[in-house]
Amino acid sequence: MTISLTRAEKRADKHADKRAPASGMTAEERKVILASSFGALMEWYDFYIYAALAVYFGALFFPPGNETAAFLASLATFGAGFLIRPVGALLFGRLGDRIGRKYTFLVTILLMGVATVGVGVLPTYEQIGITATVLLVLLRLLQGLALGGEVGGAVTYVAEHSPASKRGFYTSSLQTTATLGLLASLFVVYLLKTFLTEAEFRTWGWRIPFIVSLVMLVISVYIRGKLHESPVFARMKASNATSKSPIRESFTQWQNLKSVLLLFVVAAGLGAIFGTGHFYSMFFLNKTLHVPIETVHKLIAIALVVATPCYLFFGWLSDRIGRKYIMMAACLLAALCIQPVFKGLTHYANPALEQFQRQGAVQVSAGDCRARLFGEPVSACDKIRGYLTDLGVGYTFVPASDPAQAEVRIGERTLQGFDRAAIKGALIEAGWPERADPARMNTPMVFMLLLVPILFLAMVYGPMAAFMVELFPARVRYTSLSLPFHLGAGWVGGMLSFVVTAMNVSSGDVYFGLWYPVVIAGLAFVIGMVFVPETRGRDLST
Incomplete structure (x- = not known):
């Protein structure tokens, strides 16, 4: 076993030495990016398909009698998948720093796939009562656990295969997978609702998007199984330089802990923009402004398509001018624009x-x-x-x-x-409109306003992977970056729709809860500008 592992390390190192010519990337780099990105896309699809169907899950898996409470509970269950992500970050981060990047994120994709298919075959509340609610929460927790290990593993693996001058651009391909995963989930739901009646979709059609992820799982496992270990980790393992206790090294040594805290702040700003632009905007248009869900999904999907190349652009730009100021500009713009954007959505989507x-x-x-x-x-x-x-x-x-x-x-x-x-x-x-009037809806302006926070997300998320990897030493990189990222982006972004809605209910103002992402993005800007270092070009082998 030892001889076989050593050969694998040598083979990975040989592939890592093939640097890209001036005109582009090597075949090995393309394979690494494709395999990592496809697997990440599949995991994000699995995770987001719940978001696309959250408006249905309140009635399917929670006690009847209070629609608002059931909807809030479905949002809380969606957020629970984010809350468990730090546990996955610690568990799989430690494994990634101890046994390797490749094998760890192969396990995460298997766990995610099994949990997602499980949701697709789960009996509803009407069939088995509160047991359905409990099982749904457990499966969401498994999804969050898997995603907690996936993000850190994928960005570390790709970055450690990338030349320093193109690290932001290469890793930004991974950042597009979150958007593409959400887009794929919306597209599948849209197709099903086109060919099925509403009654058929509510009865059994909602299960299909979860079950079809089994095909994506098989493809992802096959592709990832052919990858080599990261050259940085292979060299560390060959020289017996891996960490014996990644968790202790990551969080008890001040120099590293300081970077962990700073990443948490930046990730929280990202989470505020992420949850607002990707999720709450959908709920706001549909639940608050009463725009048909099909129209909402269509507009969000087009906005995601338009914004996807921007992740690559800002990743590329961060290789030229640095990561810090692009990310901080996104946080500032979000803090200034979130409230006006959502008030503008009301004005143009439902003026009555x-x-x-x-x-x-x-x-x-x-x-x-x-x-x-x-x-x-x-x-x-x-x-x-x-x-x-x-x-x-x-x-x-x-x-x-x-x-x-x-x-x-x-x-x-x-x-x-x-x-x-x-x-x-x-x-x-008294003059309240029961639904948005399509004749009075300014669709181009609604689309532009939906696009604004998604573009801010591209600004902060495009350079984020390279920034995270460059912030930490190789021996504890997987563990160190995974936990603060998921605490910041996962907890803030995942629970944002629930928190904002609950604040709205409590205050009686449908915009009051939006101060939550505004304050977080603003704090991320201020703290980041003062304390966050520029990381562009750092050596990843140290």
Whole structure:
């Protein structure tokens, strides 16, 4: 076994020595980028297919009776996959720094594929009750665990195969896979909804996108199985220079810990832009502005296609002028533009709703108002506030001394308790639009506004892989970069839709929750400008 491993290391080192000619990359570099990118694409597709179907999962896997609570629970379950990612980062990061990059991210893709197919065959709440909810959460946790190891492994592997002068450009190909994975998930859902009736899709059609990932899994495992180990790791292993305890070295030595903290800050800024542009914008257009989900998916898909080459451009640009200032500019622009972008979406997608919001015609007065998200009985106040937010209706809240009191004033009408039909009827009577009017929707402007945060994401995400890899020494690189990236980008980005929606419900303002990504992006800019170093051109073998 030792002889075989040594030969593999020598073979990897021989391939690593074939440098690209001035005109392009070597065949080995193309193979590394293709294999890593396809596998990453498959993993992101698996992870995002849930996001594309989140509006359905509330009814499929959570207790009936409160649509807003079920939707929030489905968002929280989506976010749970992000929350577990740091655990995967530690587990697979340690393995990657101990036994190698190649074998570790081969395991991650197998785990992701199995979990995704599992969601596709999972019985619903109607069939097996709360067990369906528990199993869905467990499978989402497995997906997050796998993705926690995949990102660090893929960027480390590609970067350690790349020449220093092209590292940003080569690794930016991996960054496109997150966008392409989301795009592929939207495309599959769109095709199915084109050929199936809504009833068929809700009954069984939603399972197909999860099950077809089995084909992608087989292809990815086959391609990755033919890769060689990273030349940097192969040399370290041959000279017995690998870390004995990557976790301890990464997080107890100040010089390395300082870099970990700085990466967390930058990754949090990325997560704020990522969650806003890729996910919350879809939920906002569909759930708040009542634009048909098919239209939302189509516009997001076109925006992703337009933005994808920008990841490569900003990766290439970071090889010329550096990584830091491109990423910091993205955080600043996001902090300045997120609120105007979403108010602009309301203006151009549903101007009648914007006009109704300005009237301030809705007031809620109640006593018992506490958030209960996972199917427990809720008060009338909770139901009123959740229902109004779900309809895209802002309101003012006046606390009442009587816990039993719950009333909503809409225009000149005052309604006691929670009566869904009465509330909706009063809103329509007061001028609330039940759905976005296609004739009044300015589709080109909606598209441009959707594109803005996605372009900011390309600015920060394109150079990010090279920046992360260059920030840490080779012996603990996989572990050191994986944990802060997933804590920052995963936790902030993954839970963003849930946090923003919950803040909106609590405040009565459909834009209030957007201060969450604004503040995070702003802090990332300030801290990054002062403390984050420029890493372009650093030697990865040290």
